Amino acid sequence: MSDNSPAVRVRGLVKSYGGLQAVRGIDLEIRAGEIFALLGPNGAGKTTTVEILEGYRKRDGGEVSVLGFDPGRERAKMLPRVGIVLQKTGVDRFLTVIETVTMYASYYPKPRPPAEVVDLVGLADKSDSRVTTLSGGQLRRLDMAVALAGDPDLLFLDEPTTGFDPSARREAWDVVKDLASLGKTVLLTTHYMDEAQHLADRVAVIAAGQIVAEGTPGTLGDRNLAQARIRYRVPDGAVPPGDLGGVPDVAGFLVVTSADPVRDLHTLTGWALENGVTLDGLEVSRPSLEDVYLSLTEVGA
Numbered sequence: 001m002s003d004n005s006p007a008v009r010v011r012g013l014v015k016s017y018g019g020l021q022a023v024r025g026i027d028l029e030i031r032a033g034e035i036f037a038l039l040g041p042n043g044a045g046k047t048t049t050v051e052i053l054e055g056y057r058k059r060d061g062g063e064v065s066v067l068g069f070d071p072g073r074e075r076a077k078m079l080p081r082v083g084i085v086l087q088k089t090g091v092d093r094f095l096t097v098i099e100t101v102t103m104y105a106s107y108y109p110k111p112r113p114p115a116e117v118v119d120l121v122g123l124a125d126k127s128d129s130r131v132t133t134l135s136g137g138q139l140r141r142l143d144m145a146v147a148l149a150g151d152p153d154l155l156f157l158d159e160p161t162t163g164f165d166p167s168a169r170r171e172a173w174d175v176v177k178d179l180a181s182l183g184k185t186v187l188l189t190t191h192y193m194d195e196a197q198h199l200a201d202r203v204a205v206i207a208a209g210q211i212v213a214e215g216t217p218g219t220l221g222d223r224n225l226a227q228a229r230i231r232y233r234v235p236d237g238a239v240p241p242g243d244l245g246g247v248p249d250v251a252g253f254l255v256v257t258s259a260d261p262v263r264d265l266h267t268l269t270g271w272a273l274e275n276g277v278t279l280d281g282l283e284v285s286r287p288s289l290e291d292v293y294l295s296l297t298e299v300g301a
């Protein structure tokens with residue numbers, strides 16, 4: 001594999017379970033060193049796709065290359081170079097943190113020093129604690145440490161923060177960000193829009209076995225819901241020009257959906273200045289990735 005080759009390349013991937021087409025022609029390309037999120041609702045086909053990439057499931061058709069290997073035929077060669085964090089893992093609860101990571105490191109040809117891995121996932125102060133004493137969030141970090149023990153180039157994270165409280169999520173996000181700064185490629189699946197938005201360089205939205213959108217979290221918003229929302233309030237009796245009066249919301253603010261917010265704001269603020277009208281609480285917002293996701297997965301489902 002040359003340095004410019006994508007870490008993951010998928011073309012026309014299909015997979016059915018009996019009569020159910022779980023994956024219906026997926027194309028993906030994940031560059032080396034990026035954090036890529038596969039975002040979609042329950043049953044969209046995320047796990048099926050990822051398990052095919054990991055070599056756990058057989059595909060029915062299409063081409064798949066992971067770090068230059070075909071996971072269907074060359075899984076044994078591929079595995080030492082990938083790390084996998086499943087939704088539930090079963091580490092031995094009676095070992096300590098460092099013992100656990102050391103044990104997993106011993107399975108790999110070129111492991112990263114276990115103490116370094118423990119430090120990387122933020123468990124240095126728990127290094128000699130038994131696994132039984134760890135909190136849920138700490139256990140999840142240990143799962144990540146186990147996946148990193150072999151110093152993989154590519155890490156698969158399946159719903160890395162499901163069930164976490166908000167502060168544990170933030171901490172897990174920091175760990176994932178640190179991985180990317182080490183040059184690892186990360187493929188994560190998630191239901192959470194904010195997680196994809198916060199972590200991913202690129203996101204593919206999957207619905208009913210198909211990719212319905214792909215791009216950076218920012219461009220997904222731009223491409224799929226180009227409109228901006230302008231919201232403001234005017235004193236009683238003031239009538240904004242043209243269509244810019246919008247529709248009042250429950251709080252009495254006028255809300256305008258605009259495909260050309262620069263021009264519309266210019267018109268609106270020009271009118272306000274000329275007429276000495278205040279535009280109370282003026283704000284302009286873009287659709288969030290959540291808005292985009294909901295609109296896309298409704299269409300795709």
Ligand SMILES: Nc1ncnc2c1ncn2[C@@H]1O[C@H](COP(=O)(O)OP(=O)(O)OP(=O)(O)O)[C@@H](O)[C@H]1O
Pocket residue numbers: 017020022040041042043044045046047048049191
């Ligand atoms: N082993 C299986 N046998 C039969 N059907 C399956 C099997 N695994 C998954 N499916 C079905 O395939 C579809 C895709 O499932 P998959 O687990 O890939 O989705 P997902 O996006 O990962 O969902 P979730 O977010 O709930 O994990 C679903 O309709 C699911 O019920």
